[in-house]
Amino acid sequence: MKLQSIKLVYFSPTGTTKTVVESVMRGIDADSIKLERIDLTKPATRQKPLQTGENDLLLVGVPVYMGRVPEVVQAWLQSIKAQNTPAVCIVVYGNRDYGDALIELKDILAADGCLPIAAGAFIGEHSFSSAETPIAADRPDLRDISQAEAFGCKIKDKLDAIQSVAEIGGLNVPGEFPYRGETKLWDVDFITVNSDCNQCQLCADICPAGAIDVENSRLINQEKCITCCTCIKNCPQQARTIKHGPVHDASVRLNTLFKEPKQPELFY
Structure with a gap:
């Protein structure tokens, strides 16, 4: 063909x-x-x-x-x-x-x-x-x-x-x-932004859901956020991390229960 x-x-x-x-x-x-x-x-x-x-x-x-x-x-x-x-x-x-x-x-x-x-x-x-x-x-x-x-x-x-x-x-x-399963994702405040953030706005540019404020990247629209963590993984200052709460708890469970590749x- x-x-x-x-x-x-x-x-x-x-x-x-x-x-x-x-x-x-x-x-x-x-x-x-x-x-x-x-x-x-x-x-x-x-x-x-x-x-x-x-x-x-x-x-x-x-x-x-x-x-x-x-x-x-x-x-x-x-x-x-x-x-x-x-x-x-x-x-x-x-x-x-x-x-x-x-x-x-x-x-x-x-x-x-x-x-x-x-x-x-x-x-x-x-x-x-x-x-x-x-x-x-x-x-x-x-x-x-x-x-x-x-x-x-x-x-x-x-x-x-x-x-x-x-x-x-x-x-x-x-x-x-x-x-099976839910298509609706968590509406949860799970990202910590520390003082290393210099407002470069890269996170707002790459957010696939448009959930980060383009003028103040510390502001996140939780209803839009899809918990993809791309802003965390791509922050050049490493200023964004997962805070303690449901998402962090889920990461611990996944790390513990699904180690076998x-x-x-x-x-x-």
């Missing part, structure tokens, strides 16, 4: 999902094909609709939030207008459980008009991970990246083996419907 373009779509506040989907893309090795990257981490991108056809490949990656596709990107994903577009579904989770996120992502894309041909659940460092309570620290690692590239190679082989989208069969992935699960 000959592709005209590949649409690489990802929501990746802390960069782990982006690393995985870019690694899969390298495995597909489609240098001669037009590539479009669509970074849903930027709020402005989520205002632009997407249309795809049967000669495109749609590769979508999202992190797992509470065992589900993040609510902040659901409406955009559901608005995709596809016409028998081959699609690859990827979720990235913090070594606990990917719940029903993979089947939910597959169902969303299928309802849009896509034909899912492959899916994968990969591990990335948890957003609550810290030096004090590491959770899947430094994942995806070199082995994860190698597996993602190999996954891309198999996707390429599968596409090369068919003449048209009519040959794409059904794809089965783990999960239940109705989906899980491995990617792939489906074709």
Whole structure:
């Protein structure tokens, strides 16, 4: 099957999902094909609709939030207008459980008009991970990246083996419907900003939810905040940390209960 373009779509506040989907893309090795990257981490991108056809490949990656596709990107994903577009579904989770996120992502894309041909659940460092309570620290690692590239190679082989989208069969992935878990995230004051903050406003610029005041970065809209911790992990002054409370307690539980490294699960 000959592709005209590949649409690489990802929501990746802390960069782990982006690393995985870019690694899969390298495995597909489609240098001669037009590539479009669509970074849903930027709020402005989520205002632009997407249309795809049967000669495109749609590769979508999202992190797992509470065992589900993040609510902040659901409406955009559901608005995709596809016409028998081959699609690859990827979720990235913090070594606990990917719940029903993979089947939910597959169902969303299928309802849009896509034909899912492959899916994968990969591990990335948890957003609550810290030096004090590491959770899947430094994942995806070199082995994860190698597996993602190999996954891309198999996707390429599968596409090369068919003449048209009519040959794409059904794809089965783990999960239940109705989906379990909550899409609504915590409304909690969990970030401490210390005196090292120099109001550089980087955190406000990179916040995927627009939850940080653009004039005073110490002010956080808790209702908008999605607890992704990208502002904490990217602060150049290391002025932001998780304060003691529900999020810190959750990080301790995750660090204690989920130390055994899980491995990617792939489906074709």
